[in-house]
Amino acid sequence: MKKSALFAIIILFAVNILNFYDRNVAGAVVEPMRKEFHLNDTQVGLLGTAFTLLYAIIGVPLGRIADISSRKKLLALGVLIWSALTGFTYFAMNFSMLMIARLGVGVGEATCAPTATSWLGDLVPPHKRARALGLFMLGVPVGGALSYFFSGPVAQAYGWRMAMVLAAAPALVLIPFLLTLHEPERGAAETHREIAPTGSMWSVLKIPTIFWIIASGALLNFNMYAIGTFMPAMFGRLHGLKVGAAGIATGVVWMIGGVIGGLGAGWIGDHIIHTRKNGRMQAAALIALIGAPFAWYGAVQGKGALTAAVILWTIAFATLNSYYGLVYSSIQDIVAPAQRGATMALYFMAMYLCGASFGPLLTGRLSDLFAHRAAEAAGSSVITDAARAIGLQQAMLVIPALSVALAFVLYMGSRTILKDIAKRQAAAMVARVS
Numbered sequence: 001m002k003k004s005a006l007f008a009i010i011i012l013f014a015v016n017i018l019n020f021y022d023r024n025v026a027g028a029v030v031e032p033m034r035k036e037f038h039l040n041d042t043q044v045g046l047l048g049t050a051f052t053l054l055y056a057i058i059g060v061p062l063g064r065i066a067d068i069s070s071r072k073k074l075l076a077l078g079v080l081i082w083s084a085l086t087g088f089t090y091f092a093m094n095f096s097m098l099m100i101a102r103l104g105v106g107v108g109e110a111t112c113a114p115t116a117t118s119w120l121g122d123l124v125p126p127h128k129r130a131r132a133l134g135l136f137m138l139g140v141p142v143g144g145a146l147s148y149f150f151s152g153p154v155a156q157a158y159g160w161r162m163a164m165v166l167a168a169a170p171a172l173v174l175i176p177f178l179l180t181l182h183e184p185e186r187g188a189a190e191t192h193r194e195i196a197p198t199g200s201m202w203s204v205l206k207i208p209t210i211f212w213i214i215a216s217g218a219l220l221n222f223n224m225y226a227i228g229t230f231m232p233a234m235f236g237r238l239h240g241l242k243v244g245a246a247g248i249a250t251g252v253v254w255m256i257g258g259v260i261g262g263l264g265a266g267w268i269g270d271h272i273i274h275t276r277k278n279g280r281m282q283a284a285a286l287i288a289l290i291g292a293p294f295a296w297y298g299a300v301q302g303k304g305a306l307t308a309a310v311i312l313w314t315i316a317f318a319t320l321n322s323y324y325g326l327v328y329s330s331i332q333d334i335v336a337p338a339q340r341g342a343t344m345a346l347y348f349m350a351m352y353l354c355g356a357s358f359g360p361l362l363t364g365r366l367s368d369l370f371a372h373r374a375a376e377a378a379g380s381s382v383i384t385d386a387a388r389a390i391g392l393q394q395a396m397l398v399i400p401a402l403s404v405a406l407a408f409v410l411y412m413g414s415r416t417i418l419k420d421i422a423k424r425q426a427a428a429m430v431a432r433v434s
Contacts, residue, residue, distance in 0.1 A: 141258015152247015
């Protein structure tokens with residue numbers, strides 16, 4: 001690999017770290033923020049849902065722009081917008097201002113996935129893409145972990161507003177580095193150059209496997225955003241941790257589990273593709289199924305079993321994070337280079353509208369419902385902290401159930417992807433001949 005390509009991958013990885021650092025900072029400081037503005041868990045979930053709804057919708061036109069214009073400039077603008085709005089949260093005086101800030105972060109972050117994944121597809125050849133995309137998507141656990149590691153303790157020491165300012169600051173360094181990168185031509189890493197396909201950006205929806213991949217993304221994102229929003233609160237309520245310690249415990253889960261899952265998936269994906277063209281999807285299905293019982297046992301651990309809970313959730317999170325390198329590289333196996341930005345935008349729109357937007361909101365709603373029932377069962381007319389702990393614990397059991405559904409959907413996708421890979425290769429051959 002050329003040094004310029006490696007440097008570009010590192011910078012894009014750093015951008016994605018900041019992407020998920022800023023995305024998760026609200027979850028890291030959710031308890032002091034909730035108490036200051038007197039929010040319930042449904043309102044906390046609504047902040048995440050509003051973010052993902054706008055993120056999903058605005059991502060479609062941004063994905064199309066990423067296919068026809070400078071990905072570098074578009075991504076740099078996105079970093080600027082999401083960092084500025086993260087910093088703006090410092091001035092929030094009520095729930096409405098919190099909502100406006102999170103919506104602005106969603107607009108900026110919607111540029112990251114379509115631009116960066118399309119760019120990476122032009123930096124490395126097909127047989128190395130699982131590792132490159134797996135490395136890029138390590139930004140999810142590394143960025144999330146760093147956010148929890150730093151934001152929780154900063155919020156405990158200096159207040160949650162200062163944690164928001166800290167989250168915005170790295171953009172001042174990253175944007176200049178990003179603008180120095182050389183952007184490759186579309187299709188530059190293909191074995192044979194492909195002529196840009198004709199037709200609308202929606203034509204990729206004619207590919208059967210795309211529907212299974214979209215469904216899998218919705219299930220995965222429900223789980224990931226439920227975890228990102230409520231895991232610090234769960235550790236705090238169930239295990240008696242303050243916001244700083246809860247952030248560190250969550251950071252351990254994200255860092256260790258995410259890195260192991262991401263690197264392991266990249267290695268598996270690039271090796272199994274030599275023997276099975278649908279091996280990446282099959283591996284993703286099996287790993288998702290393995291993770292379900294670990295998530296269940298992690299959720300049911302009671303007070304005094306913090307170590308066991310952290311270990312179990314770390315394993316469960318590793319299985320969830322293995323998804324990215326395996327499935328994102330599968331998308332590029334069935335989509336032409338000139339349509340990758342638009343495809344990722346459509347995929348993200350569906351997975352966020354149908355998954356991430358419901359994850360925080362429905363988990364929060366379930367938590368409030370179960371907390372109310374727990375309070376009634378205890379004979380209390382008010383929802384106590386103990387009832388809130390029980391409610392959230394029971395709500396988090398939705399995660400292992402959806403992990404089983406995720407495994408099934410990925411398996412179904414592995415059954416259609418062979419034909420879709422063959423169709424793409426045949427179309428590319430016809431285009432070269434003509």
